[in-house]
Amino acid sequence: MAEYKYINSTGVIMPDTDNVIDEVRDEYRAVFGDDLITDDWTPQGVLINAEVKARTTVIENNAALANQINPNLAGGIFLDAIWMLTGGQRRGATRSQVVGICRGVAAAIIPAGSRARTKNGDEFATVEQVVIGELGTVSAIFQSTSVGPVPVPIDSLTQIIDAVLGWETVTNETVGSLGQNVQSDVSARSMRRKTLALQGVSTTEAITSAIYDVPGVKSLSFRENIAGEERVIDGVTMAPHSVYVCVDGGTDENIAQALLASKSAGCGYNGNTTVTVVDAVSGQPYDVKFSRPEEITILMRVYVSSRAMSTVQIQDAVRLAIVDYARGEQDGEDGFTVGTDVSPFEAASAVNRNYPDIFIKKLEIADISKMTFSVDTLPIEIWQKAVVAESTIQVNIV
Structure with missing residues (x-):
């Protein structure tokens, strides 16, 4: 190979294997003559196939390595190194x-x-x-x-x-608190995007980044009232010059400390949870307010057909795929977060993404408090969060 031509100014090129085969065959013919037989059964054909395998392996390896430079594709220690540039860190196992x-x-x-x-x-x-x-x-x-x-x-x-x-x-008279595994690459990539402004203060992105960096925080909604008077913003009554944060996960103390450290001086708070935090510099106590989300339990009725699995396998697969999606465990999906509407279409797509052989004919959803099933998107307010469990998903084989 005279030159490696699979990296240029546009990035890494992944050629078809057929093109690599043609390239190697042309190189052999240039040396041994145009009448050289290059069929697979010939000795030269075996050598050509071995060279093609070696070249494609190098190309694939270089492409994989190049992808580690992209934080949206990187994984493992490469992702950890990129994330640390902005002050973030993967959550370890507990x-x-x-x-x-x-x-x-x-x-x-x-x-x-x-x-x-x-x-x-x-x-x-x-x-x-x-x-x-x-x-x-x-x-x-x-x-x-x-x-x-x-x-x-x-x-x-x-x-x-x-x-x-x-x-x-x-x-034990009470249920134990669950630990967690090392944060997956999927979760880490999503969290990195949410904490890009960890080294800043005062801005919306800096405040949300600081709170997302709190161990255990899964999602949040944020609103700000910049007016000098009380206002109702997206259904939330907010004091003058104040912020509203509704947070799912994390401890009250850690969230309050992150909010106090990242918001603007003199900015007020809103919310249904109050924590007294002592400023480490001045020693002054502050009553920091934020909200915890109201959980909206979602019922689902899924109508599916498939010949690839048994009835029990289909039911288990559908429930598991939807629950994984709701928890944000599918690559590129945040799942059910604070203030995010529930879409039957997205839930059905989550099943098809994992199990292409399962055909979703219809997926209906309902708020458990209303029991009105519909294929329409269910609106969720910024102080609410939808939750779903395997027990609330009914799978019907049709």
Whole structure:
């Protein structure tokens, strides 16, 4: 090959394999003569095919590497490096936690790291040392020994693994909080686009970037009243010179701190949640307000046909595809976010994107509080967020 001609000023060129084959065959004929037989069964044909495979592998490798420069296509450590240029960082894996009620002999010490097992076989360990009280009980925070979302239903943490003198039983009276896996490339690319102004302040993009950077925040809506009088904007009554943020996910304290640090000095707040934050520089306390979304449960009736799967497989596939879409787990889709309308068409497209063999004949949706099914888009206000679960999706095979 005289020159590598698959990169130019417009980017990387991905030629058809047939074109590469023709190119290599022409090179062989230029050396050995125009009457050279290049059929696959000939020795020279075998050599030509090997050269074509080597060249296409190099071309594909270079194209894949070039795509890592594009933050909308990059993945892994390449995406992490690009994201860090604007101050962002992929969210790491966390562990599930649950409050366990330990019973036994008073004054018995349960060391940190003492393990117990759920009925499903998942192991949890105490975060810190605890001492059983005079009444024979003590509450301890247990953390899963493996990262990710490990479910802990009520009364499921029951088996003690490590023998500790005086510790007799354990159980949990509340559901555990789920951990999370390492943020996927799909989620990381979406989050990077939402946090491009992390290093700024005061602007709309800077404020939303700061809040999106709070661990656990999934989506938000933002409005600003720049007038010197009270106004109603998109259904929200806002004080003069103030901002309104409705946030899904994250802790109240972290959101309040991010909002105080990123909004303009003297700007007021609105919302149904108030958190007192002390300014780290002045020591002055501020009552920071923002809102938590009202959840609107969505019912779906899906009418499908397919010959590629069994009835149960079709029903499971449709439900899983829609739930993944709603959670924003499909590449390029944000899913159900704060203030985003629910579209039956987009939900049906989410199924077809994952399962082309499943034909969606009709998809109807309804607000669970109204029970009126329709194929029309369901409007969601900026203080609301639609939610859907597998149990609220009815799949009918027709």
